[in-house]
Amino acid sequence: MGRWLFWGVLLAIAGGAVSVWRGWLDVPPQWNPWAPLDIKAAPNWLTGYKLMRLRSDPELCAQALSSSDLRVSPQADSPGAKCPLIGALRVQGGEVALSSSFIASCPLAVAYAMFEHHTLQPAAQSVYGQKIARVDHLGSFACRNVYNRESGALSRHASADALDIAGFRLADGRTISVLKDWPKQNQDAEFLRQLRDGACESFSVVLSPDYNAAHRNHFHVDVGRWSVCR
Known part of the structure; x- marks a missing residue:
């Protein structure tokens, strides 16, 4: 009896999924x-599944991005470059200003x-x-290996899938710095930890000063295929 119930539930779930996919439900x-x-x-x-789908579907990614307030402009493709970029965007900010614009893949922008x-x-x-008035960052696209090593795997920065965030400016002009404020035991440190934890809901990888000394002054966030939150 239990086995038939299991298969009945499984078939009902599968049937429901097909009905939603076909538009019948x-x-x-x-x-x-x-x-x-x-x-x-x-x-x-x-949400995580929908974000994952964007990596292989440029049209779906563009549709998702259109629901945001970000100002973006398309960049010329560079298929013959050492680190080729296809469909990259220049992110110029939105409700929150940026210390400078940055190059991003569509999934990173989303x-x-x-x-x-x-x-x-x-x-x-x-x-x-x-509110936060500005985000300060150290850059996104960089054609290099992980940790700038002479050999080894390319960094996610090499495909414009990563951004390094260094700090924030509040509406009243105060600044919060990952380098200066992360080690403290105060309101600013609490804020930075909330951001690190929350960022893991949007990005695949979030590396903070807790990860290693190389990230003592920034949050590395990316949309690669690995999942790390530290």
Whole structure:
């Protein structure tokens, strides 16, 4: 009896999934695994899957990005370069200003928009009672190996899939620095830890000063295929 019940439940789930995929069963977009990601919608257990799908579907990624407030401009493809970029974007900021624009793959731009909307500003309001006005970063695209080694694997920076975030400026002009404030036991350190933990919901990899000394002055965030949150 138990075995038949198991197979019956499994078939019902599979049938429901097919019905949603075919459009025979109408469900809200946030609960439809095949509906485009809406960056401003509250994340749920399907968000990670929707973010993963963007890596292999440029059209779907562009559709998701259009639901954000980010200002972006397309960059010329460079298929013959040592570190080729196809479909890269220049991110120029949105509700939150940037210390400078940066080059990003579409999935990185989407993940950054998710982080800004669902982690950065809510944490700032919770801890400081005000918004973040600017994000300071150390760059994104760099055609190099991991840790600038002469040999070995290419960094995620080499495909514009990574960004190094160094600090933040509040609306009242105060600044929070990963280098200076992470080691402290105060409000600023609490804020930075909230950001590190929350960023792991948007990015595949988040490396903070807790990871190693090479990250003492920034958060490395990327949209690679590995999953690390430290």
